[in-house]
Amino acid sequence: MNSAVQTLLIGLRTTISNIRANKQTFLISVMTIAISVGILGVFLIVFFNLNGLLASWNQHVQVVVYLGDDISPSQKSDLKDLFKANAKIQSTEEVSKERAWQEFKLQQRDSADLDLGFNPLPASYRIRFNTSENRSLHISEFAEQIRGEPGVESVEYGEKWIVRFEKFMIVCRVFLLGVGVLLSLGLILIVSNTIRLSIYSRQDEIELMLLIGATPRFVKIPFLLEGVLQGLSGSLLSLGLMGAIYIYLKNEFQPSLESIARGMDFQFISQPFLWTLVGLSVLIGFVASYISTYQFMQALNKR
Amino acid sequence: MIQLFNVVKNYGSGKPALNDVSLKIDKGEFVFLTGPSGAGKTTILKILFGWERFDEGQVLVQGINVGKLDAGNIHTLRRSTGVIFQDYKLLPNKTVFENVAFAQEVTNHDRKKIKFKTWEALKNVGLTPKKDSFPAQLSGGEQQRVAIARAMVNTPPIILADEPTGNLDQEISAEILKLFEEMNQNGATIVFATHSQDILRPGKHRVIVLNRGEVVSS
Numbered sequence A: 001m002n003s004a005v006q007t008l009l010i011g012l013r014t015t016i017s018n019i020r021a022n023k024q025t026f027l028i029s030v031m032t033i034a035i036s037v038g039i040l041g042v043f044l045i046v047f048f049n050l051n052g053l054l055a056s057w058n059q060h061v062q063v064v065v066y067l068g069d070d071i072s073p074s075q076k077s078d079l080k081d082l083f084k085a086n087a088k089i090q091s092t093e094e095v096s097k098e099r100a101w102q103e104f105k106l107q108q109r110d111s112a113d114l115d116l117g118f119n120p121l122p123a124s125y126r127i128r129f130n131t132s133e134n135r136s137l138h139i140s141e142f143a144e145q146i147r148g149e150p151g152v153e154s155v156e157y158g159e160k161w162i163v164r165f166e167k168f169m170i171v172c173r174v175f176l177l178g179v180g181v182l183l184s185l186g187l188i189l190i191v192s193n194t195i196r197l198s199i200y201s202r203q204d205e206i207e208l209m210l211l212i213g214a215t216p217r218f219v220k221i222p223f224l225l226e227g228v229l230q231g232l233s234g235s236l237l238s239l240g241l242m243g244a245i246y247i248y249l250k251n252e253f254q255p256s257l258e259s260i261a262r263g264m265d266f267q268f269i270s271q272p273f274l275w276t277l278v279g280l281s282v283l284i285g286f287v288a289s290y291i292s293t294y295q296f297m298q299a300l301n302k303r
Numbered sequence B: 001m002i003q004l005f006n007v008v009k010n011y012g013s014g015k016p017a018l019n020d021v022s023l024k025i026d027k028g029e030f031v032f033l034t035g036p037s038g039a040g041k042t043t044i045l046k047i048l049f050g051w052e053r054f055d056e057g058q059v060l061v062q063g064i065n066v067g068k069l070d071a072g073n074i075h076t077l078r079r080s081t082g083v084i085f086q087d088y089k090l091l092p093n094k095t096v097f098e099n100v101a102f103a104q105e106v107t108n109h110d111r112k113k114i115k116f117k118t119w120e121a122l123k124n125v126g127l128t129p130k131k132d133s134f135p136a137q138l139s140g141g142e143q144q145r146v147a148i149a150r151a152m153v154n155t156p157p158i159i160l161a162d163e164p165t166g167n168l169d170q171e172i173s174a175e176i177l178k179l180f181e182e183m184n185q186n187g188a189t190i191v192f193a194t195h196s197q198d199i200l201r202p203g204k205h206r207v208i209v210l211n212r213g214e215v216v217s218s
C-alpha cells in the first residue's frame, strides 16, 4: 500500500481514539458547525427563493414606448433602427392605436359598450429585454436614451419597485456574505479550541513521538483529520436535516404555494452551493486545526 | 561519528552546564559517560539528538551538523539514534508491547514487521511475560527494560543511554550491560551515562569523566 495512504490511515486511528477520548467536546464542536451551517443554509434558501421570485417577475418586465399621434414614418423608422442597434433587446412589438383600444376594451369587459367617439390611446412599442446580470440597468439606460427621441411621447418601464427589489437582493447578497464570513471566523475559533484540547490531552505522547524521530507532519495529521472530520460531519448533519425538513415542507405546502403564486416553486439550496457549504466547513475544520497544531509546534520549538 | 568541538551550554542562570566540552567518539565505540550528579551527562546526551540546543561550539553526529537542524528535519538525526531517557518516558496508557511498538509506528508502517521486531526486542530484555502490562504495573527495573527495548527496536546505529541501570540491582545491571555490549558487537555506537562505579569497574570500555560541565578525563 502507498505509504502516504498508510500514514493517513495510522493518523485516522489516532483521530478516532482522540474523538473517543474527548467525545463531548467533539460533539459540541460538530453541533456548533451544524447550527452555523443551518443558519447560513436557511438564509440561502430564503435568498434563492426570493431570487426565483424576482426572476419570474423580471420576465414580465417590459419597456413601453408611447408614440405621439403626430409621429412621422421617418421618425418611426429611426426608432426601429435604434431598437435594432441595441443588442440587449430581445423583441419589439408594435401596438397600434386600434389594438391598444381593443385590448383596453377587453380589460374593461363590464363596460364593453364604452364608446367615446374617438380613440384616446396612443400607439406604442412593447420592448422585452434579454435576461442578463444588469438587466434593470440596461432597461433604465435604454429608457433614458429613448425618452428624448422625436416622436416619443413618454416611456414607461417596469414597476419601480422591481428595481428597488433588485437593490434589496444586492443588499441580501452582501448580508449573506457578511454572515458567512462572521460564522466562519467564529467556527474557526471554536474548532481550533477543540483541537487544542485534543492536542493537549496527547502532549506527552507528541513530545515523545518527536523525540524518537517522528516527522512534524506525522504528528500533525491526526489533528488535521479531526478538524476536517468535524467540518464534514457538522455540515452533512445540518444539510441532511435541512433536506429532510425541506422535503417534508414541500410535500405539505407546495400545492397551496402554487395557488398563491402560479408557477412558483419552493427551492432548496442549489447543488453548487450545497457542495460549497460542505467544502467551506471542511476548509474551516482544516484551517482551525492547522492553526492549533501550528501554534503547538511553535511553542514546542521555542522551549 | 560523534564529535563535539568547544561546546558551551547555558541553561540561563548561573554557571554553564557545559563549559568548552570537546569529545570524539568513533563509530562502533562503547563509551561510558560518568561524573557526579549535575556534571552535565544528561545535557550532553540531549544535545546529541537535538533535544537541547547549545550556545557555542559545533556538534557533528554521523556527519550531520546538529546545530544547523531545525524542527523540519531534526527527525533525520533522531531516527538514527535510540535513546533511553533517564525518566524512561513510557506512555502510561499504552501496554508494554504498545510502548515498544510505538517507536516503530512513528517511523515504519509495516505492521507485521512491527509485531515481529517488538516481540524480538521484548525477548531480548526478558519482558515477554509482561507484554500486556501497563507501565504503572511494573517495577522500576522492568520499566527501565521497556525503555531499553524501545530504544533498540529500530536497531539504530547510535544508542544514547541515560542511567539505564539506575534502578537495577547488581545482577540485573550486569545483564543489561551485556545487552548493550551485544548491540555494540552488532555495530551500534553506545554512549552510556552512569554514575555507578560497579559498572565501570571491569574497565572494558573507555570512560569519559565529567565534572561541573567540563571533561576531566577521556
Ligand SMILES: Nc1ncnc2c1ncn2[C@@H]1O[C@H](COP(=O)(O)OP(=O)(O)OP(=O)(O)O)[C@@H](O)[C@H]1O
Residues within 6 Å of the ligand: B011, B017, B035, B036, B037, B038, B039, B040, B041, B042, B043, B044, B086, B195
Ligand atoms: N532544563 C534545565 N534547566 C535549567 N538547568 C538545567 C536543566 N537541565 C539541567 N540543568 C542544570 O545543568 C547542569 C547539568 O545537568 P545534567 O542533567 O546534565 O546533569 P547530570 O550529569 O545528568 O546529572 P544526574 O547524574 O543527576 O542526572 C545541572 O547543574 C542542572 O541543574
Ligand SMILES: [Mg+2]
Residues within 6 Å of the ligand: B041, B042, B043, B086, B162
Ligand atoms: Mg542526568
